[in-house]
Amino acid sequence: MKPVLFYVMAAIILLGSALTVSSRMILRAAVYLLFVLVATAGIYFLMDYTFLAASQLTLYAGGIIVLIIFAVMLTSGSGELQPKVGRTKAALAILASVAGTLTCLASYFAYNAFLPRTVPTDSSVRAIGAALVSTGQNGYMLPFEVISVLLLAAMIAAIIIARRDAES
């Protein structure tokens, strides 16, 4: 059952990514991106990283996609068709992407020393929370605090940038 589920998720991811970058309607592209993000969360669930999958669903699928859809509706609306990509440009971009894919996969398969292991794991919410506030060897206290400052800065910056026009 599980391998089948993984390949279904992989197919949804690849099809959804291709449709996201090729759909000529922005709202549809956003919905295809939503499918990709939900399928990625499904792969995280298959790996038993349930907290990460839940964060992916709430933040990415629930937060960012809704934000993008709201902003698209506020600016260009839903009906506009995007212009077609020029043939030369598309060919060059495909060439660059295929070259990059082949380079990455070739370097992965050339390094043939990966040793997958099965050991008892603990990725429960309790373990994640303890690691987030720990300053020890496998603690993430500093990045946790830094990202809270980053989120505050991003929030203030977003408000100031978006309402600059109203002040002047």
Add this chain to the structure above:
Amino acid sequence: MFPDIPLSHVVIVSTLMFFIGVYGFMTRKNLFAILMSTELILNAVALNFVAFNYYLYPDKMQGLFFALFIIGIAAAEAAVAIAIIVAIYKNFRSVNVEDISQMKQ
């Protein structure tokens, strides 16, 4: 999931997702489409981190935390990017990158 699916299959999926995002980044003209391509790229990177963590170092959580922080930074990035796009739309009445050429002489 571990014994049934080799690590290479997950890596192939995330590599393809990454370069499909790169293709979109290079070809799209709409600012929202470019933003969505960036999200695809970030998502592929997070999947890669989690896969390597799960297969090679299941007793540690480095990749898991990297993916968590990537999700948080993607949220901040999307908020700022959308604020910039809305400000651009107020000034130019367009979200197409080719219409925004004020600094070009």
